[in-house]
Amino acid sequence: MSDSQKFPVAAHALAYLAHKKAFSADRAVASAELAASVPTNPVVVRRVTAMLGKAGLIGARAGANGGAWLLKAPEAITLDVVLRAVNGCAHLGVAPKGVKGCPVGEKIPDAVRGAMIAADTAVADRLSQISVADLLNSATVEAAA
Amino acid sequence: MSDSQKFPVAAHALAYLAHKKAFSADRAVASAELAASVPTNPVVVRRVTAMLGKAGLIGARAGANGGAWLLKAPEAITLDVVLRAVNGCAHLGVAPKGVKGCPVGEKIPDAVRGAMIAADTAVADRLSQISVADLLNSATVEAAA
DNA sequence: GCAACTGAAACCGTGTCGATTACGTATGTG
DNA sequence: CACATACGTAATCGACACGGTTTCAGTTGC
Numbered sequence: 001m002s003d004s005q006k007f008p009v010a011a012h013a014l015a016y017l018a019h020k021k022a023f024s025a026d027r028a029v030a031s032a033e034l035a036a037s038v039p040t041n042p043v044v045v046r047r048v049t050a051m052l053g054k055a056g057l058i059g060a061r062a063g064a065n066g067g068a069w070l071l072k073a074p075e076a077i078t079l080d081v082v083l084r085a086v087n088g089c090a091h092l093g094v095a096p097k098g099v100k101g102c103p104v105g106e107k108i109p110d111a112v113r114g115a116m117i118a119a120d121t122a123v124a125d126r127l128s129q130i131s132v133a134d135l136l137n138s139a140t141v142e143a144a145a
Numbered sequence: 146m147s148d149s150q151k152f153p154v155a156a157h158a159l160a161y162l163a164h165k166k167a168f169s170a171d172r173a174v175a176s177a178e179l180a181a182s183v184p185t186n187p188v189v190v191r192r193v194t195a196m197l198g199k200a201g202l203i204g205a206r207a208g209a210n211g212g213a214w215l216l217k218a219p220e221a222i223t224l225d226v227v228l229r230a231v232n233g234c235a236h237l238g239v240a241p242k243g244v245k246g247c248p249v250g251e252k253i254p255d256a257v258r259g260a261m262i263a264a265d266t267a268v269a270d271r272l273s274q275i276s277v278a279d280l281l282n283s284a285t286v287e288a289a290a
Numbered sequence: 291g292c293a294a295c296t297g298a299a300a301c302c303g304t305g306t307c308g309a310t311t312a313c314g315t316a317t318g319t320g
Numbered sequence: 321c322a323c324a325t326a327c328g329t330a331a332t333c334g335a336c337a338c339g340g341t342t343t344c345a346g347t348t349g350c
Contacts, residue, residue: 005339011257019253030295037253041340046296062296063348079260108164108182111283112156115224115275119268126267130260138256150308175326186309191327207327208317 006086010048011079012038015135017058018074025059028067048086055085074133080124082132151231155193156224157183160280162203163219170204173212193231200230219278225269227277 013034022029031049035042049068052058057077060068070077158179167174176194180187194213197203202222205213215222 004337008254008257008261011260012253015253015256028295032295042295043297043341044339046298047339050297060296061348062294062346064294064350066295066348068296107283108157108160108280109153111160111280112153114283115156115272115280116153118275119271122267122271123264126264127260130263135253135256135260138252138259149306173326177326187326188310188329189308191329195328205327206317207315207325209325210318211316211326213327 006048007083009038010082010086014132017070018132022069025061028061028069030067051085075131077132078128079130080127083127151193152228154183155227155231159277162215163277167214170206173206173214175212196230220276222277223273224275225272228272
């Protein structure tokens with residue numbers, strides 16, 4: 001299980017919008033153009049941009065010359081927000097386990113779940129240090145790593 | 146894509162072995178017993194234990210009174226090793242993208258990949274602070290978080 | 291009115307994963 | 321030695337999720 005691929009697409013789209021300096025409706029970029037750059041299907045892009053829109057990261061307008069644009073500065077969009085916008089994501093799988101009656105069988109799942117939450121938190125912390133702007137000059141990413 | 150569920154099973158199995166104090170061949174625990182605790186299928190457990198065995202974390206012996214046991218102390222087994230043993234895992238999906246001709250379309254995937262590697266590294270770092278022994282007294286996990 | 295574009299739904303093909311079954315092999319017991 | 325126990329591996333099945341495509345409805349600008 002994995003919402004795989006949505007995050008990369010989202011990151012790519014945001015970076016592309018930042019590169020195109022799409023900061024307002026009159027510079028909107030059509031999903032077809034985004035799709036050509038990823039590359040993937042326009043519908044796939046729209047599925048992602050819809051989620052990003054709900055998260056308040058981008059705006060979109062229908063109609064001729066419509067498309068998507070950034071609502072925030074590239075420096076202000078960190079990747080952890082992108083990840084959260086795109087999926088609730090359990091990276092290491094879920095731990096829906098537990099055998100009644102066995103004390104260890106009941107406690108372990110909770111402990112494992114705790115470890116996975118810790119891992120998720122670590123991811124969020126790390127991604128919060130990387131912004132969309134950083135993606136455009138990838139040297140920053142290396143430096144931060 | 147995700148090797149989901151293997152990591153939770155592996156963590157549970159290791160914790161169970163530690164709980165059972167299976168530190169040598171004469172205290173081996175059968176896969177059926179592990180499977181009953183997870184709970185899952187004995188074969189699933191063996192698939193996981195086979196990988197853990199290749200990673201040198203546990204030993205296994207066939208035959209009557211056979212089973213698996215720990216080769217290292219519970220405190221010495223950190224979860225990042227477990228994760229690596231169980232899958233090569235790209236938690237956030239792969240980023241096999243790039244459109245030739247477009248400078249931004251070519252650079253962005255690398256930057257995104259860099260971000261995902263950073264996230265993976267963050268996970269490994271965090272998990273390396275948690276041992277199998279910690280899973281048994283989960284209070285430690287909370288404290289470390 | 292027409293063309294361009296988003297948004298949402300439906301559908302399909304595919305890949306992956308867990309579960310199950312089955313077979314071969316190794317080990318201990320009587 | 322015969323037999324039960326148990327691992328290891330392969331094959332198969334069904335469920336599920338995801339990406340890709342198509343289609344339709346609604347919006348916007350010329």
